[in-house]
Amino acid sequence: MDRKNLAFDRMNFILLAVGMVVVIIGFILMSGGGTDDNTFNPEIFSAMRIKVAPVICFIGFVSMVYAIMRKPKDNESEERSDRNELV
Template structure:
């Protein structure tokens, strides 16, 4: 099977892996102590959990969309390009 039949190339998969890692980091940033009926934890309203982490996740998802939509270079375009 030739490589031209695949929709993604190696770079697409690397970009997808990086984007997934960014999303996972965003979800890890959202974790922390929990509030219970007996004890209120004010950390649930920290800037890290309600502002930074969602923005990191959003950036990861946007980057993932780019990684999926990125068109791989074709072999013909590489061969036709003059070398400097």
């Protein structure tokens, strides 16, 4: 398969995977025990759940958007060899 026709290169996939891992970590930090009908758990209002975890998820989503929008760099050596063949 010709790699020049692919929209993503290896770095795009790596950045996308890292962004997904960061989002998953953010959701894990948001999870935890909730309240029941009989008891109230004040941990649902901890700073980790309502401030830190959403920021981590947002950073993960932004990095995923960057990974999708990033344009793969062309190999200059391939371009030079193509130019030399034409001359």
